[in-house]
Each structure stands twice: as structure tokens, then as C-alpha cells.
Amino acid sequence: MADYNEQIGIDLLAENIGVENANGVSATITCNNSSIIIDDANHDLGSLNAGSQTEFSNAFSFYVDGFVPDQTEVLFEVVYTDANGNTWTSYLSVVIQAPQFECIELWQLDDSQGNNNGRLDAGETVQVSVPISNSGHS
DSSP: OEETTOEEEEEEEEEOOSSSOEEEEEEEEEEOOTTEEEEEOEEEEEEEOTTOEEEEEEEEEEEEOTTOOTTEEEEEEEEEEOTTSOEEEEEEEEEEEOOOEEEOSOOEEEOTTTTOSSSOOTTOOOEEEOOEEEOSOO
């Protein structure tokens, strides 16, 4: 799970579905969402044998902005390039969890330490209560 205001590592499972080995493979990840800051966008995969899968832990990393809306789906593009200049593209989506605060009642003013007229007056010290609820996923 990815949360707002968090650093995330992405594991990569690379599969060579071809009949020949792929040598000198590298992968680059990009994202067009302004709430995502990619810290580590490149990973050297080396050689991928024909018909095999290889997992790379924390191949990429990104930071999620603290102001991303809850349940934002972020699309990443991963471009693989081998030593011969061949390229392949895959996509990865991540759902970002964040709080979603909602005011559930009207705000309340307590000016009993002031003139107790129920209004906020200049120079008066009051207590304001705003009942809120978090309907988000973080």
C-alpha cells in the first residue's frame, strides 16, 4: 500500500518471453502525475535469459506528495532497453491512500471567556470546535 507523504520502493519482476537471451538490459520508470517524485528512476537488470523471470527488489523508488487526493490511481511507465537498442514497455498502477477530512457538523464557538454574546469579537479569546471525520483510507 502506498500512503500520502511516504517514500515507496517498487519491486520489479522482469520476464523475457522471447526465445533469445536479452543482454545489457536496463529499465527506466516515469510518471506524469505531479504528486509523484521519482527518486530512483533507473535500474540495470543485466542479462535476462530466454523464457525466464527475475525479480529485482526496490528497483525504483518514489515519494508521494502530502497533498494527493485519496484513492488516486497513479500510472507508471517502465521502458526496458537492451544492449542492441531494442525497447519494450510495460505499465504499473499504484493506488495512493490519503486522508479525506469532512466537516460533519457546523463549527461551534465558545466565547464564555469573553463577552459571551455568541460572536467572535475583536480582541476576544474564544474556543472554536470543528467536528471532522476522516472518510479516507489513511
